Structure formats: C-alpha cells, structure tokens
Amino acid sequence: MIAPLVDAGVFSDSASLLLALAIGVAFGWALERAGLGNARKLMGQFTLTDLTVFKVMFSAIVTAMLGSFWLARLGWLDLSRVYVPDTFIVPQILGGLIFGAGFVAGGLCPGTSCVAAATGRLDGVAVIAGMLAGVTGAGWLLPRVPALFDATPRGVLTLPDALHISYGAAVFFVVVVALTGFRAATAIERSRR
C-alpha cells in the first residue's frame, strides 16, 4: 500500500479530518513545549537573543523533508500526489511582508497564536481575531484585483526544478543549510547573552 493512504481508501474523509485534528493538537503541544506560545520568546527571534523559532521550524522542515524523501525512495509514498501550491512571486512577496509585519507587531504567527489562545493568553486571541479579519479581507479584495492576485505565476515550483539539480542534491543542500544554521544560531545566542 502506497501513501497518501486516503487514496487507498484506508481513511474516509471524516476520519481524515479527525486525523488532521489529532496531528494539529500534537503540533500545538510541540509548539507549547518549545515555549512558542509566549510572544516574548518569539520576539527574541527579532532581537537575536533567542533563536528557538528558527531551530524548531527548521528542525520540522528537515524532519519532514528527510521523512518524505526516504519514504518515497523506499516506495511507501507517492511524492507526485503530495500537494504543492502554485508559486506567484509578487503576491507571495507582498503577502510575506504583510505576514512579517503582523508577526513583529503581534509577536505571534498563526500556529503559535492558536497555541497562545489555547493556553488562555489574550494576545493570542487578539492575533487570531486579526488573522481571521485579514483572511476575510484578502478573500474579499483579491478577486477584485486579479492583476495582482495572478501576477508572476510560476506554477508548481520546487527546489530541484528551480535550481535544476537532482532531488537528492536539493535534500543534501537543505540539510547542510540547516545544520550550518543551527550552529550559527547557537553561536549568535551565546554572543548576545
């Protein structure tokens, strides 16, 4: 049997949603355990005094990447069926800047704001409210400005295709960047204390 298991009929749609909920709760638990439900800890990212966010997120990226690569290489996962959203360079840069401004202003990102709200922090509730307002506003606005919404489309773009390297080389490249980044982050934290 080859994953995604939902294709093989192992899970019904409702069971998939329940599984997604369980994974989401586990993700939230991991974020809280890493201390990322606290906006003060997240702000350490921008003052270079606490780079936990970088380490946690890059650890998750490397784990998921190595897991999906090797599961696929062993024939247990059909990588071509893993959804990759299309790339639109200009609107995604614009969205990234707005996201970053909200992150700095609120001290929380979407995932960590949910964790903060679940543990009773009011700033988490405020960030979730702002996020939902932003999502609603963008959903209303973007279809009215298709010139921006559909600008600079690049289709499904992955690192191996964009860099014209093999998938394995891209995996190796990201692992090297992550390990180098972890070492640099630890050195920066030590120098700032």
Place this chain on the structure above:
Amino acid sequence: MTTAPRLAVVAGLLGGLALFAGSPYLADQGRVNLNGLAADIARGEDRIEAIALAGWIRDQRPNLSVIDLRSPEDYAAFHIPTAVVQPLESTLGARFAASDTIVIYGDGSAAASQAWVLLKARTRAAVFYLRGGVGAWLDEVMAPTIASDAPAAERAAFARISELSRYFGGAPHVIHPGDPKPLSRASDEMSRAETLAKVARMMRRGC
C-alpha cells in the same frame, strides 16, 4: 554526546545518502500507484473541460504542454492553439518535470483517457486528458451556444465563455425560440470521421 548532536549526525547521514539514492518519484523507479490512479479517475481529476483548458492557454499557465495525439494530417486540418502533434509512443518516452502540466487530446475521450493511464505511469508531472477531445473544443470554445431564455446565472457564465471564445476566434451565439436546432454536440465517443466533419463545418463557416 547529547541528543541534538546525535540527531544532527543522523540528519547529515540521511542527507548525504540522499545524494546517491536516485529519484524519489515512483514513475522514475518504474512503479505505479494504482490506488492513486483510481482516486484521480473517481474524483474526475484525470480530465479537463475544454473551457478550462482555453483559460489555461489564454492565461499562459506556466509549464503547460498541450499534446495532440492524432495523426499529423488531422493536426494540420485543425488543432488547439499551442498544441504540438506527438504520437503516444514519443510522448511516453519524453521526460517531464514534476512542475509540468500536460494535457493530451484526441478525437473523443476514449484513446486519450487510455493514454492518460500510460502517461501517469511514466511521468511525475500533472497529466490531464481533454474531455470530449477536439470536438469538445470546437463546440464549447469555438461555437458556444445559450438559449435566449436561460437563467441569469447561466447568462453570466456564458458572457465569460464568450469572451474566451472570441479570444480564440470563436463565434458564440444565442439560440432564440424558433431557430433551427444546433448540430449535435461532441461526445466522449466521438470518432475521427465525426471530428473531421465538425472541423470542415467550422472551416466553411470561417473562424
């Protein structure tokens, strides 16, 4: 050694081995995910409608390849804009990237849908066949019709289709009560002869 350095060593090893592991895509390994193909068919994600394809071509969807699986003679008589003629054997041997989108078409749907299965087994790209083939393109893009008393929602959709049709040189028209009935529409089982007859009618009308 604490946990973090150990995990770093494991990640480094798995990353280094990935350099020599080859492609992770099943198609490159000569394997087929039958459940995946069945799920695509059940969800209708194996095919594309002519209007949707017209939108992709007009909007210059990145990495889109439209492949005409018919004979070079039929291709010369009429083909979908941007399409290239390429027999199935050559298409199966071509190398596509995971980011590519391939649309294949024939006279109707039968041959193209069979080709879809073969192509999906050989490539990691997104593959679709044009439902109804060339006949559907001629009917739905080059000569879309609507009844004059159609509901407002249908008329709004027809306005968008008409804009797309005119982009490709088509002739959308409204059918009023008493007008002669339109010619038969394209079907999945359309034959080569029926397609060529449709092409000839369109050429006579001018496009």
